[in-house]
Every structure is written in C-alpha cells, then in structure tokens.
Amino acid sequence: APVEQASDYVQQQSVAHMDETGWREANIKAWLWVVVTSLVTVFQVARSRGSKVVKSLLGDKWLGILVSDRWTAYFVVKSHQRQLCWSHLIRDFNGFVDRGGPGSRIGKKLLKQTKLMFKWWHRVRDGTMSRERFRAKTGKVRREVGRLLRAGKRCVGTKTAGMCAEILSLEPALWTFVDVEGVEPTNNLAERQIRPAVLWRKGCFGTQSERGSRFAERILTVSATLKQQDRHILSYLTEACEAYLRGEPDPSILPIAPSRRLLAA
Numbered sequence: 001a002p003v004e005q006a007s008d009y010v011q012q013q014s015v016a017h018m019d020e021t022g023w024r025e026a027n028i029k030a031w032l033w034v035v036v037t038s039l040v041t042v043f044q045v046a047r048s049r050g051s052k053v054v055k056s057l058l059g060d061k062w063l064g065i066l067v068s069d070r071w072t073a074y075f076v077v078k079s080h081q082r083q084l085c086w087s088h089l090i091r092d093f094n095g096f097v098d099r100g101g102p103g104s105r106i107g108k109k110l111l112k113q114t115k116l117m118f119k120w121w122h123r124v125r126d127g128t129m130s131r132e133r134f135r136a137k138t139g140k141v142r143r144e145v146g147r148l149l150r151a152g153k154r155c156v157g158t159k160t161a162g163m164c165a166e167i168l169s170l171e172p173a174l175w176t177f178v179d180v181e182g183v184e185p186t187n188n189l190a191e192r193q194i195r196p197a198v199l200w201r202k203g204c205f206g207t208q209s210e211r212g213s214r215f216a217e218r219i220l221t222v223s224a225t226l227k228q229q230d231r232h233i234l235s236y237l238t239e240a241c242e243a244y245l246r247g248e249p250d251p252s253i254l255p256i257a258p259s260r261r262l263l264a265a
Helices: 002-010 051-058 072-076 086-099 102-125 131-153 159-168 188-204 210-228 233-246 258-264
Strands: 015-025 028-036 041-046 065-068 082-084
Touching: 002 041, 002 051, 002 210, 015 051, 015 188, 015 210, 028 051, 028 188, 028 210, 041 051, 041 210, 051 072, 065 188, 082 086, 086 102, 086 159, 102 131, 102 159, 131 159, 188 210, 210 233
Parallel strands: 015 065, 065 082
Antiparallel strands: 015 028, 028 041
C-alpha cells in the first residue's frame, strides 16, 4: 500500500525524471525502471523496456514534464512535455568529434555552445543571473544549436546525420528547462537514484522470481524515498512490521508536513 500511494503521488507531480537499467529475473532479461520526483522515488522491475512501462509509471493522464534520455520508449510522452538530458547530448556531440570528417567540426561547435549555455545556467542556479536574462541570452544559443544540427543532418550516410535528425525530431524538448522553472537540463537526479540499485544488482545478479522482483522494487522505493525526505529507514521498517503484526494500516512514505515531522522527531 505505501508503494501504491507513492506511485499515485509521482503521477501527480509537475516534473519527473525517468531512467532504466538492465536486470535479471529468474535468469531472464528484464529492466529496472525508476521515476524520480523531488521527494518521492518509485522503482519497477519489468520484462519490457517499452513504452507500456512508461505509461504504467506516469499514468494515462500525465500532465507534467518528463526529464529523460532519448530512448524510444519515452516517445510516448509528447515533446513539449519533455526535457532531454544534456549530459547525454554532450556524449553524443563528443561522438561527432571522435568520428571525424565534417561532423567533427560540427560536434566541436555544438560543444562550445553547450559549454556557454551551462555557464549561464550555473549562474541561474547560484542566483547571480535572473531567469529572464538567461532566457534572453540563450536565444542565440538555441538558434545556433538548431543551425548546427541541421548542418549535421546533411552529412548524408553517416551516423552523425542520423543522430542529428533524431535530436531535431525532439527539438522543443531541448529547451524546456529554459522556459519552465523547476526543470533541470540533465537527468542526473534519476541516474543518482538508480546507482545504488545497479550496485546491488552487480552483487546479487538480479532476482530469482516475480515475488523477488516485487520485493526488490518495493524496498528500493522505500529506501530511496525516505532518504530523499531525510527520514530514518530502519525506524520506518520497524514501524511497518509492527503495524502488520497489529493488523493496523501501513505507515506512509509520502512526505511528512513540517509540523508533523517535528512531532514525529
């Protein structure tokens, strides 16, 4: 029940980050998915890496902004409701450079524009540049990045051309963070939250049954969410076990109001 409440909670948030990584269930390939909001994180083990899992985690009535990489499953969310991860884009632009040829020059110019954009973004984050000023200064960068991607698309027959075309198909999702407050330009939040699960998988090699997968996703959801809220995990698990033995409702992992948190302390 607490995990179901957490799932309902993330579907109502204005911004969510998503990521997925390989998993094993009964020696069959699966994926561990994560959806992260500012105070609640939900994990799900699935045999699919497709859009049906995205729909399951976000719900049918998702109205927020999704921050993710360019994996095709996320195309189920409209581009104006997405923010592409610029950390992944930087890796792509470095790939343009490494492959050489005309695309290499384009990659170097894209990296230069990206560096300039992040320089200004960090000033927005530390309060030394207003968002209005940032929007104004970023306009030129947006136009130049678009021009360079279109130039890269004309590198016919190359991997660079195909990648530029793919990025351009999601062009509005490059700049959502500029226009919508509360949206980050990277998916680092989801990648940080999924990292402990990756380390666990390397040690235990996944799960041996569907029941094991349910345990894994639930305990990961609880531990990640409570850490976000600076709540004591062992105390919560103790309380949950005691509630079960007494036949009482499970304690919630949803955010505690400040006044209630003081009382709980």
